Amino acid sequence: MKTKFLQINPADNVAVAIVDLPAGEQVTINGVTTTLNEDIPAGHKFALKDFAEGEDIIKYGYPIGHATTAKKQGDWMNENNIKTNLAGLLDYTYHPTSVSLDIPQENLTFKGYRRKNGEVGIRNEVWIIPTVGCVNGIINQLAEGLRRETEGKGVDAIVAYPHNYGCSQLGDDHENTKKILRDMVLHPNAGAVLVVGLGCENNQPDVFREFLGDYDQDRVSFMVTQKVGDEYEEGMKLLRELYEKASKDVRTDIPLSELRVGLKCGGSDGFSGITANPLLGMFSDFLIAQGGTSVLTEVPEMFGAETILMNRCKNEGLFDQTVHLINDFKEYFLSHGEPVGENPSPGNKAGGISTLEEKALGCTQKCGKSYVSGVLPYGERIQVKGLNLLSAPGNDLVASTTLAAAGCHIVLFTTGRGTPFGTFVPTMKISTNTALFNMKPTWIDFNAGVIVDGEPMEETCKRFISYIIGVASGELVNNEKKGYREIAIFKTGVTL
CATH class of the missing domain: 3.40.50 (Rossmann fold)
Structure with a gap:
């Protein structure tokens, strides 16, 4: 028979309803019978004891807050009668815990892509990444164009990733944008990447290229749209070259x-x-x-x-x-x-x-x-x-x-x-x-x-x-x- 309720940790003073439990239902945990005073929805908690105002509610063996008012055994315990114990900044002391996990090695493998730098990807996709949100429309058209030409075959996917940033940002926001875009360009799930810039943005394409550090120049190309005539034709030319290379990649056994x-x-x-x-x-x-x-x-x-x-x-x-x-x-x-x-x-x-x-x-x-x-x-x-x-x-x-x-x-x-x-x-x-x-x-x-x-x-x-x-x-x-x-x-x- 399916379990109807659960006390997760023996120290817990609340239990969780696994199914909707009606008022009047009696549940017995560790020899103690509790009569529910109200309907308890599935996933919600009910009291296994009487609570005084301010008393801690224990779940998973730890306090999850305190009772905001006195509650009776069998009451529904929820956000209306439980308040957090959390405060602001705290001082912490290191009390290292010993970890011992007896899990055997199984020598399992999966079929992935081994990249030139030794990293592994589980997808082989062509990505179009903008340095700035101003070119979002262009990258979406380029992705659709390459999908039409290739009928989506040869690689796992062809995807444009528009975003709102890359310009009018200062300090940490500017650095965060650069970091996330850099990490995407270098991600091994991409078999090839076209980086598309505008030319006048804060996230300058030439500076961003240097920010990438060491990257596979055969698989990462750049286009600055203010510096080309027809950005669609130029972008498609670059994408065809990238697609041709990525489409030859094959999966191999990876630990x-x-x-x-x-x-x-x-x-x-x-x-x-x-x-x-x-x-x-x-x-x-x-x-x-x-x-x-x-x-x-x-x-x-x-x-x-x-x-x-x-x-x-x-x-x-x-x-x-x-x-x-x-x-x-x-x-x-x-x-x-x-x-x-x-x-x-x-x-x-x-x-x-x-x-x-x-x-x-x-x-x-x-x-x-x-x-x-x-x-x-x-x-x-x-x-x-x-x-x-x-x-x-x-x-x-x-x-x-x-x-x-x-x-x-x-x-x-x-x-x-x-x-x-x-x-x-x-x-x-x-x-x-x-x-x-x-x-x-x-x-x-x-x-x-x-x-x-x-x-x-x-x-x-x-x-x-x-x-x-x-x-x-x-x-x-x-x-x-x-x-x-x-x-x-x-x-x-x-x-x-």
């Missing part, structure tokens, strides 16, 4: 140790921390045990669970970097007069997530239990294998773009509410519940809801590993099938 995945969640619900996020954590630990790499971002959604990550840092230097990662983002919030604990969206709350701590404790399960091996500033590329932490906000499009820009081949995106978007690498949606998977088959790629339906997580993870190897070897995910591909760049300052 799974070369795979880099980004970990992301959005439209979360009360099942996120029970099914899909722990599944990603199990997969992340498995991939790292094979020598691979996973990257966790959404820094504001680490607030409340940050000490768990800090204490898993391999050394004190990484701990210090993680402290800066957290406090720098808190300072960003506070400098704009915003509190650090007001994160859960209306969709999150409707799905059963009441506070940022609750979301964070569920969110950070995506990175499993491995040591933290690297900490990356926004816009920087992966330097070390293993688990990395990456600076970016929680916004789905911005964070997913940042993960891809860091060098991730795939973004693994868990969701309980559903979302169709994709960034410039495959953006795989993993549903937290079966109802969403059944309702949105053209959005959701993999259903983790089977875990709460009764399938052992180990079995689900085996299927998930096979599916990811298939995707890394060329199987398309839904955002690719639909052509939902876009980028979003983090903006913090003024626009001229």
Whole structure:
């Protein structure tokens, strides 16, 4: 029989409804029977004890906030009666945690593309990237033109990536735009790239070319539209040359140790921390045990669970970097007069997530239990294998773009509410519940809801590993099938 409720951790003083539970229903946990005082929606919490005003609510074995008023055993516990415990900047002390994961090496491979510089891609696409938003119309026409000529054959995709930036930006915003665009040009999922500039923008094409550093000049071309006559004809000429080279690339066997995945969640619900996020954590630990790499971002959604990550840092230097990662983002919030604990969206709350701590404790399960091996500033590329932490906000499009820009081949995106978007690498949606998977088959790629339906997580993870190897070897995910591909760049300052 399907489980109707769950106490996630023995220390928890709330439980989660797995299905809609009616008022008057009696549930027994650890020999104690609780009568529900009101209807409890699926994914939401109910009290396993009486709460005094100000008393901590415990879920996942940690406080997720405190009761704003006295509540009775069996009451519905939600954002209307739970308040965050989060405050501003904190001092942290390093208390290293010992990590011991007994995961065997399996010598698995996938079919990928080995690039000239030794890096590996899981796609072989032609990308058209603008230095400035003024040429967005041109790049869209160029991509459509090449798709018409080639009928989309010979490479995995031909895609233009318009954005709004590249001019009228100052300071960090200007540098952030340059970094994300540089990371895209250098990404191994692109078999060839045409960079299209205007000529008078802040992000000057010649300066940006130097900013790229070492790049494959056979596979990256530039066009400055103010310096050519017919920009469409010139652009098509360059694209035909690039396409001819990229279309000859072939997949070869690549060790799974070369795979880099980004970990992301959005439209979360009360099942996120029970099914899909722990599944990603199990997969992340498995991939790292094979020598691979996973990257966790959404820094504001680490607030409340940050000490768990800090204490898993391999050394004190990484701990210090993680402290800066957290406090720098808190300072960003506070400098704009915003509190650090007001994160859960209306969709999150409707799905059963009441506070940022609750979301964070569920969110950070995506990175499993491995040591933290690297900490990356926004816009920087992966330097070390293993688990990395990456600076970016929680916004789905911005964070997913940042993960891809860091060098991730795939973004693994868990969701309980559903979302169709994709960034410039495959953006795989993993549903937290079966109802969403059944309702949105053209959005959701993999259903983790089977875990709460009764399938052992180990079995689900085996299927998930096979599916990811298939995707890394060329199987398309839904955002690719639909052509939902876009980028979003983090903006913090003024626009001229």
